[in-house]
Amino acid sequence: GAGVSQTPSNKVTEKGKYVELRCDPISGHTALYWYRQSLGQGPEFLIYFQGTGAADDSGLPNDRFFAVRPEGSVSTLKIQRTERGDSAVYLCASTDRDGDVTSGYTFGSGTRLTVV
Amino acid sequence: AQSVTQPDIHITVSEGASLELRCNYSYGATPYLFWYVQSPGQGLQLLLKYFSGDTLVQGIKGFEAEFKRSQSSFNLRKPSVHWSDAAEYFCAVRQGAGNNRKLIWGLGTSLAVNP
Numbered sequence: 001g002a003g004v005s006q007t008p009s010n011k012v013t014e015k016g017k018y019v020e021l022r023c024d025p026i027s028g029h030t031a032l033y034w035y036r037q038s039l040g041q042g043p044e045f046l047i048y049f050q051g052t053g054a055a056d057d058s059g060l061p062n063d064r065f066f067a068v069r070p071e072g073s074v075s076t077l078k079i080q081r082t083e084r085g086d087s088a089v090y091l092c093a094s095t096d097r098d099g100d101v102t103s104g105y106t107f108g109s110g111t112r113l114t115v116v
Numbered sequence: 117a118q119s120v121t122q123p124d125i126h127i128t129v130s131e132g133a134s135l136e137l138r139c140n141y142s143y144g145a146t147p148y149l150f151w152y153v154q155s156p157g158q159g160l161q162l163l164l165k166y167f168s169g170d171t172l173v174q175g176i177k178g179f180e181a182e183f184k185r186s187q188s189s190f191n192l193r194k195p196s197v198h199w200s201d202a203a204e205y206f207c208a209v210r211q212g213a214g215n216n217r218k219l220i221w222g223l224g225t226s227l228a229v230n231p
Binding site: 044108 | 120150152157158159160161162165206208217218219220221222223224
Protein backbone atom coordinates (compact mmCIF):
# COMPACT_ATOMS: atom_id res chain seq x y z
CA GLY A 1 0.00 0.00 0.00
CA ALA A 2 0.88 3.66 -0.14
CA GLY A 3 1.49 3.95 3.57
CA VAL A 4 1.62 1.92 6.75
CA SER A 5 -1.87 0.92 7.75
CA GLN A 6 -2.83 0.02 11.29
CA THR A 7 -6.14 -1.45 12.38
CA PRO A 8 -8.14 -0.84 14.38
CA SER A 9 -7.47 2.83 14.95
CA ASN A 10 -9.09 2.59 18.37
CA LYS A 11 -9.67 -0.39 20.61
CA VAL A 12 -11.36 -0.45 23.98
CA THR A 13 -11.15 -3.71 25.87
CA GLU A 14 -11.84 -4.97 29.33
CA LYS A 15 -9.06 -5.87 31.70
CA GLY A 16 -8.08 -9.51 31.25
CA LYS A 17 -9.18 -9.78 27.63
CA TYR A 18 -7.06 -10.71 24.63
CA VAL A 19 -6.44 -8.21 21.82
CA GLU A 20 -4.79 -8.27 18.42
CA LEU A 21 -3.44 -5.22 16.68
CA ARG A 22 -2.67 -5.37 12.98
CA CYS A 23 -0.04 -3.60 10.91
CA ASP A 24 0.11 -3.63 7.13
CA PRO A 25 3.47 -2.17 6.06
CA ILE A 26 4.43 -0.47 2.85
CA SER A 27 4.58 -3.02 0.06
CA GLY A 28 8.08 -4.40 -0.35
CA HIS A 29 9.38 -3.16 2.99
CA THR A 30 11.28 -5.97 4.64
CA ALA A 31 11.72 -4.40 8.06
CA LEU A 32 8.81 -3.81 10.44
CA TYR A 33 8.87 -2.26 13.88
CA TRP A 34 6.43 -2.01 16.76
CA TYR A 35 6.62 0.81 19.27
CA ARG A 36 4.38 1.82 22.16
CA GLN A 37 3.73 5.43 23.13
CA SER A 38 2.19 6.28 26.46
CA LEU A 39 0.70 9.69 27.14
CA GLY A 40 3.38 12.34 27.44
CA GLN A 41 6.17 9.98 26.51
CA GLY A 42 8.29 9.24 23.50
CA PRO A 43 7.79 5.97 21.65
CA GLU A 44 9.21 2.89 23.32
CA PHE A 45 10.65 0.07 21.22
CA LEU A 46 8.88 -3.28 21.41
CA ILE A 47 10.04 -5.54 18.58
CA TYR A 48 11.66 -5.44 15.15
CA PHE A 49 11.18 -7.91 12.29
CA GLN A 50 13.44 -8.42 9.33
CA GLY A 51 11.37 -10.54 6.98
CA THR A 52 9.44 -13.17 8.89
CA GLY A 53 11.74 -13.39 11.87
CA ALA A 54 11.97 -11.23 14.95
CA ALA A 55 15.47 -9.75 14.83
CA ASP A 56 15.11 -8.03 18.19
CA ASP A 57 12.26 -8.59 20.65
CA SER A 58 14.04 -7.15 23.66
CA GLY A 59 11.44 -4.44 24.14
CA LEU A 60 8.47 -6.72 24.72
CA PRO A 61 7.62 -5.99 28.36
CA ASN A 62 6.62 -9.51 29.39
CA ASP A 63 5.32 -12.80 28.06
CA ARG A 64 1.80 -11.42 27.66
CA PHE A 65 3.04 -9.66 24.56
CA PHE A 66 3.77 -11.54 21.35
CA ALA A 67 4.09 -10.52 17.71
CA VAL A 68 4.15 -12.45 14.47
CA ARG A 69 4.82 -11.75 10.83
CA PRO A 70 4.26 -15.12 9.16
CA GLU A 71 4.60 -14.12 5.52
CA GLY A 72 7.01 -11.23 5.91
CA SER A 73 4.37 -8.61 5.29
CA VAL A 74 1.45 -8.04 7.68
CA SER A 75 2.27 -8.23 11.36
CA THR A 76 0.01 -8.81 14.34
CA LEU A 77 0.81 -7.72 17.88
CA LYS A 78 -1.00 -9.90 20.38
CA ILE A 79 -1.59 -8.99 24.00
CA GLN A 80 -2.98 -11.56 26.41
CA ARG A 81 -4.67 -10.86 29.74
CA THR A 82 -4.63 -7.13 29.14
CA GLU A 83 -3.93 -4.79 32.04
CA ARG A 84 -4.81 -1.13 32.48
CA GLY A 85 -1.11 -0.30 32.18
CA ASP A 86 -1.16 -1.61 28.62
CA SER A 87 -3.24 1.40 27.59
CA ALA A 88 -1.20 3.35 25.05
CA VAL A 89 -0.89 4.11 21.37
CA TYR A 90 0.75 1.21 19.56
CA LEU A 91 2.76 2.39 16.58
CA CYS A 92 3.97 0.37 13.65
CA ALA A 93 6.65 1.44 11.20
CA SER A 94 8.33 -0.11 8.20
CA THR A 95 11.43 0.46 6.09
CA ASP A 96 13.24 -1.30 3.32
CA ARG A 97 16.30 -3.23 4.45
CA ASP A 98 18.47 -0.25 5.37
CA GLY A 99 15.84 2.41 4.97
CA ASP A 100 15.80 3.45 8.59
CA VAL A 101 19.11 5.14 7.88
CA THR A 102 18.56 6.26 4.32
CA SER A 103 14.99 7.51 4.56
CA GLY A 104 13.84 6.95 8.10
CA TYR A 105 10.91 4.96 9.34
CA THR A 106 7.44 5.38 7.85
CA PHE A 107 4.99 5.24 10.72
CA GLY A 108 1.36 4.31 10.72
CA SER A 109 -1.19 6.42 12.56
CA GLY A 110 -1.25 3.96 15.43
CA THR A 111 -3.82 1.98 17.36
CA ARG A 112 -5.03 3.61 20.54
CA LEU A 113 -5.62 0.81 23.04
CA THR A 114 -7.65 1.55 26.13
CA VAL A 115 -8.00 -1.12 28.79
CA VAL A 116 -10.89 -0.47 31.18
CA ALA B 117 22.96 2.48 27.88
CA GLN B 118 21.88 4.86 25.22
CA SER B 119 19.62 7.72 26.18
CA VAL B 120 18.16 10.86 24.70
CA THR B 121 17.37 14.00 26.66
CA GLN B 122 15.14 16.77 25.46
CA PRO B 123 15.48 19.34 28.25
CA ASP B 124 12.52 21.48 27.22
CA ILE B 125 9.13 19.87 27.76
CA HIS B 126 7.21 22.81 26.36
CA ILE B 127 8.24 25.86 24.32
CA THR B 128 6.13 28.78 23.13
CA VAL B 129 7.35 31.10 20.37
CA SER B 130 5.75 33.84 18.35
CA GLU B 131 5.07 33.29 14.69
CA GLY B 132 8.03 34.50 12.66
CA ALA B 133 10.49 34.06 15.53
CA SER B 134 13.43 31.71 15.37
CA LEU B 135 13.33 28.33 17.07
CA GLU B 136 15.87 25.98 18.62
CA LEU B 137 14.87 22.68 20.19
CA ARG B 138 17.56 20.96 22.21
CA CYS B 139 18.54 17.32 22.10
CA ASN B 140 21.38 15.61 23.95
CA TYR B 141 22.24 11.96 23.54
CA SER B 142 24.35 9.44 25.33
CA TYR B 143 26.14 6.97 23.08
CA GLY B 144 29.77 5.90 22.83
CA ALA B 145 30.30 5.81 19.07
CA THR B 146 28.92 7.95 16.26
CA PRO B 147 25.17 7.70 16.55
CA TYR B 148 22.49 7.83 13.93
CA LEU B 149 20.26 10.74 14.95
CA PHE B 150 16.75 11.65 13.92
CA TRP B 151 14.18 14.36 14.49
CA TYR B 152 10.52 13.49 14.07
CA VAL B 153 7.41 15.65 14.33
CA GLN B 154 4.03 14.48 15.56
CA SER B 155 0.99 16.66 14.93
CA PRO B 156 -2.30 16.05 16.76
CA GLY B 157 -4.01 13.02 15.31
CA GLN B 158 -1.19 12.40 12.87
CA GLY B 159 1.57 9.88 12.66
CA LEU B 160 5.24 10.56 13.25
CA GLN B 161 6.92 12.26 10.33
CA LEU B 162 10.67 12.36 9.73
CA LEU B 163 12.07 15.89 9.64
CA LEU B 164 15.74 15.06 9.15
CA LYS B 165 18.48 12.62 10.06
CA TYR B 166 22.23 12.46 10.55
CA PHE B 167 24.54 9.51 10.29
CA SER B 168 27.76 10.80 8.72
CA GLY B 169 29.29 13.60 6.70
CA ASP B 170 28.32 17.24 6.98
CA THR B 171 27.32 17.97 10.55
CA LEU B 172 24.69 20.50 9.48
CA VAL B 173 21.75 18.69 7.96
CA GLN B 174 18.77 20.14 6.18
CA GLY B 175 15.31 18.70 6.49
CA ILE B 176 11.80 19.27 5.36
CA LYS B 177 9.64 22.27 6.23
CA GLY B 178 12.65 24.56 6.53
CA PHE B 179 14.18 22.76 9.53
CA GLU B 180 17.87 22.10 10.04
CA ALA B 181 19.91 20.44 12.77
CA GLU B 182 23.56 20.46 13.73
CA PHE B 183 25.43 17.47 15.12
CA LYS B 184 28.03 18.50 17.70
CA ARG B 185 30.03 15.53 18.89
CA SER B 186 31.86 17.50 21.58
CA GLN B 187 28.56 18.47 23.18
CA SER B 188 26.69 15.23 22.38
CA SER B 189 23.98 17.41 20.91
CA PHE B 190 21.75 17.45 17.86
CA ASN B 191 19.68 20.61 18.17
CA LEU B 192 16.87 21.38 15.77
CA ARG B 193 16.52 24.90 14.39
CA LYS B 194 14.22 26.92 12.19
CA PRO B 195 14.82 30.59 11.35
CA SER B 196 11.16 31.62 11.15
CA VAL B 197 8.38 29.60 12.73
CA HIS B 198 4.96 29.26 11.13
CA TRP B 199 1.72 28.63 13.04
CA SER B 200 1.50 25.23 11.36
CA ASP B 201 4.72 24.17 13.11
CA ALA B 202 2.86 23.77 16.39
CA ALA B 203 3.32 20.08 17.22
CA GLU B 204 5.31 17.62 19.33
CA TYR B 205 8.95 17.15 18.34
CA PHE B 206 10.95 14.06 19.14
CA CYS B 207 14.66 13.43 18.94
CA ALA B 208 15.80 9.81 18.59
CA VAL B 209 19.07 7.91 18.38
CA ARG B 210 19.88 4.57 16.80
CA GLN B 211 22.99 2.56 17.43
CA GLY B 212 25.23 3.30 14.48
CA ALA B 213 25.91 -0.13 13.08
CA GLY B 214 25.01 -3.75 13.22
CA ASN B 215 21.67 -5.39 13.53
CA ASN B 216 20.37 -3.30 16.41
CA ARG B 217 17.69 -1.26 14.69
CA LYS B 218 15.76 0.11 17.61
CA LEU B 219 15.44 3.81 18.17
CA ILE B 220 15.74 5.35 21.61
CA TRP B 221 13.51 8.39 21.90
CA GLY B 222 13.42 11.52 23.99
CA LEU B 223 10.29 12.53 25.85
CA GLY B 224 9.50 15.16 23.27
CA THR B 225 9.14 18.93 23.20
CA SER B 226 5.72 20.42 22.71
CA LEU B 227 5.84 23.55 20.57
CA ALA B 228 3.13 26.20 20.72
CA VAL B 229 3.12 29.12 18.30
CA ASN B 230 1.51 32.44 19.19
CA PRO B 231 0.03 34.48 16.35
